[in-house]
Amino acid sequence: MDTEKFRHTIELRVRNFEVDWQNIVHNAIYLQYFEIGRIEYLKHIGIDVTAEQINSASKVVIVRNEINYFLSARFDELLRVYTRIKYIKNSSFAFEGYIEETSSKRKIADNISVHVWLDQSTRKSKRVNDEFRDKVSSFERNSVEFLT
Amino acid sequence: MDTEKFRHTIELRVRNFEVDWQNIVHNAIYLQYFEIGRIEYLKHIGIDVTAEQINSASKVVIVRNEINYFLSARFDELLRVYTRIKYIKNSSFAFEGYIEETSSKRKIADNISVHVWLDQSTRKSKRVNDEFRDKVSSFERNSVEFLT
Amino acid sequence: MDTEKFRHTIELRVRNFEVDWQNIVHNAIYLQYFEIGRIEYLKHIGIDVTAEQINSASKVVIVRNEINYFLSARFDELLRVYTRIKYIKNSSFAFEGYIEETSSKRKIADNISVHVWLDQSTRKSKRVNDEFRDKVSSFERNSVEFLT
Amino acid sequence: MDTEKFRHTIELRVRNFEVDWQNIVHNAIYLQYFEIGRIEYLKHIGIDVTAEQINSASKVVIVRNEINYFLSARFDELLRVYTRIKYIKNSSFAFEGYIEETSSKRKIADNISVHVWLDQSTRKSKRVNDEFRDKVSSFERNSVEFLT
Numbered sequence: 001m002d003t004e005k006f007r008h009t010i011e012l013r014v015r016n017f018e019v020d021w022q023n024i025v026h027n028a029i030y031l032q033y034f035e036i037g038r039i040e041y042l043k044h045i046g047i048d049v050t051a052e053q054i055n056s057a058s059k060v061v062i063v064r065n066e067i068n069y070f071l072s073a074r075f076d077e078l079l080r081v082y083t084r085i086k087y088i089k090n091s092s093f094a095f096e097g098y099i100e101e102t103s104s105k106r107k108i109a110d111n112i113s114v115h116v117w118l119d120q121s122t123r124k125s126k127r128v129n130d131e132f133r134d135k136v137s138s139f140e141r142n143s144v145e146f147l148t
Numbered sequence: 149m150d151t152e153k154f155r156h157t158i159e160l161r162v163r164n165f166e167v168d169w170q171n172i173v174h175n176a177i178y179l180q181y182f183e184i185g186r187i188e189y190l191k192h193i194g195i196d197v198t199a200e201q202i203n204s205a206s207k208v209v210i211v212r213n214e215i216n217y218f219l220s221a222r223f224d225e226l227l228r229v230y231t232r233i234k235y236i237k238n239s240s241f242a243f244e245g246y247i248e249e250t251s252s253k254r255k256i257a258d259n260i261s262v263h264v265w266l267d268q269s270t271r272k273s274k275r276v277n278d279e280f281r282d283k284v285s286s287f288e289r290n291s292v293e294f295l296t
Numbered sequence: 297m298d299t300e301k302f303r304h305t306i307e308l309r310v311r312n313f314e315v316d317w318q319n320i321v322h323n324a325i326y327l328q329y330f331e332i333g334r335i336e337y338l339k340h341i342g343i344d345v346t347a348e349q350i351n352s353a354s355k356v357v358i359v360r361n362e363i364n365y366f367l368s369a370r371f372d373e374l375l376r377v378y379t380r381i382k383y384i385k386n387s388s389f390a391f392e393g394y395i396e397e398t399s400s401k402r403k404i405a406d407n408i409s410v411h412v413w414l415d416q417s418t419r420k421s422k423r424v425n426d427e428f429r430d431k432v433s434s435f436e437r438n439s440v441e442f443l444t
Numbered sequence: 445m446d447t448e449k450f451r452h453t454i455e456l457r458v459r460n461f462e463v464d465w466q467n468i469v470h471n472a473i474y475l476q477y478f479e480i481g482r483i484e485y486l487k488h489i490g491i492d493v494t495a496e497q498i499n500s501a502s503k504v505v506i507v508r509n510e511i512n513y514f515l516s517a518r519f520d521e522l523l524r525v526y527t528r529i530k531y532i533k534n535s536s537f538a539f540e541g542y543i544e545e546t547s548s549k550r551k552i553a554d555n556i557s558v559h560v561w562l563d564q565s566t567r568k569s570k571r572v573n574d575e576f577r578d579k580v581s582s583f584e585r586n587s588v589e590f591l592t
Contacts, residue, residue: 020313028313191372
């Protein structure tokens with residue numbers, strides 16, 4: 001993975017109850033890790049991610065997740081979660097995530113998640129708003145694709 | 149979704165702690181639902197899914213998950229989880245899953261998960277064993293593809 | 297445990313991701329099981345437990361949990377969760393729960409949880425309402441204590 | 445809470461999926477927080493808490509948990525988890541935990557958990573070993589009670 005394209009990372013430590021009977025992190029837990037990355041990313045670029053915002057007039061919903069699992073993470077390992085916005089289309093955008101074990105740089109998992117901007121009253125998709133576009137654009141500089 | 153191709157379904161009820169602050173089932177929880185479906189499927193066709201088996205000489209690992217989210221599931225709804233094996237290749241196979249709300253048949257989510265057969269000592273992939281092929285084949289009849 | 301005093305039970309099956317690296321159900325998961333029991337109990341006696349109700353004028357909050365762990369539950373075991381209301385005081389009440397493995401009646405865990413009735417605007421405790429008292433009383437008959 | 449008696453603390457941030465439909469941390473999640481505190485405590489004083497150790501000749505099992513819930517924690521709050529060993533008896537010991545919100549010092553929850561030392565072959569309780577007693581004693585100094 002070319003990690004140079006990512007301008008945001010966090011670290012987290014694998015907790016004992018995230019590990020399953022095979023002694024490795026359970027496959028659904030990685031979705032939590034990628035989501036922690038996305039939320040920290042949004043906070044970092046100045047987007048409000050409180051529950052109040054999320055229940056306001058427009059709402060962002062997740063419509064797709066793709067995860068590839070490489071090598072398993074284990075209890076007490078420190079993981080680095082890389083997060084970026086890969087593209088913004090008219091009414092949707094995609095996050096890309098990547099997880100490696102911090103010290104060995106062992107490749108753990110990657111993720112694409114697709115999110116749609118919804119109008120709360122009509123339940124129809126609407127244009128990703130300009131504040132969001134601007135904040136992503138000024139953080140990511142040239143690396144995010146605007147596809148429309 | 150053409151649910152006729154599925155010969156295995158289970159029902160489960162959404163639990164209150166599976167619902168997030170948006171009052172809908174959290175996106176990672178659906179991976180748990182699909183996995184419950186897969187485990188019940190394997191038990192149903194006579195495959196041993198105990199921890200002992202899982203830690204034996206050959207081990208099946210998940211290498212990819214794809215989930216599409218349609219309409220959200222909510223607290224206390226009864227969901228129907230459809231599960232089938234879509235294909236078996238030389239050393240891998242894929243499950244397909246589909247979730248609908250039972251009474252309204254509202255489309256909730258679908259899933260493809262890809263699994264690889266590993267040799268525990270060499271950590272290399274190995275041929276999906278014949279017992280597994282036979283059990284899947286006799287349960288699914290003609291609907292599973294053998295791609296090798 | 298004298299299970300005769302319980303007039304409500306449900307059954308649930310241990311899911312693979314509820315089991316930890318010791319191959320037994322993780323200690324925090326039992327709190328989920330007891331809560332599933334309480335919610336089904338409330339639904340059964342006719343109490344509305346939707347999110348809307350929960351965010352209405354009065355709100356019930358949990359203030360204490362006590363769990364004793366006896367023998368561990370394991371993957372795929374079927375558990376029976378017994379639930380009753382043990383007492384109702386002026387502004388609080390307690391649930392009692394008990395879990396056994398269904399076929400062997402192996403003793404798994406027990407629980408007392410204490411809940412307080414709050415006024416949403418003042419955030420002060422208020423009297424447990426009469427509808428709740430009546431429904432519990434007519435379901436439990438003489439076995440619940442009214443301590444006021 | 446007199447936090448002066450605690451010589452070990454960690455900080456953790458509330459994750460979005462730990463928050464329930466009431467917009468507050470779900471009651472079972474606090475058990476995870478206290479456990480994270482205990483594991484970091486054990487690592488800090490030099491006790492091996494890997495899965496391998498845990499499945500070795502003697503095993504420590506949890507037999508009781510008591511949690512009092514004070515004020516709710518919310519999404520994105522930073523929490524401080526205090527952990528200490530309160531007493532060591534012949535074959536059991538107890539952890540005490542306390543959680544406060546870091547900036548306001550708002551009181552969130554406290555916990556007592558009781559653990560028993562087991563012989564893996566006989567399944568009977570055995571004396572808490574001397575290495576454990578010594579490490580706890582030298583870390584806690586006079587504040588831990590040895591009750592036997």
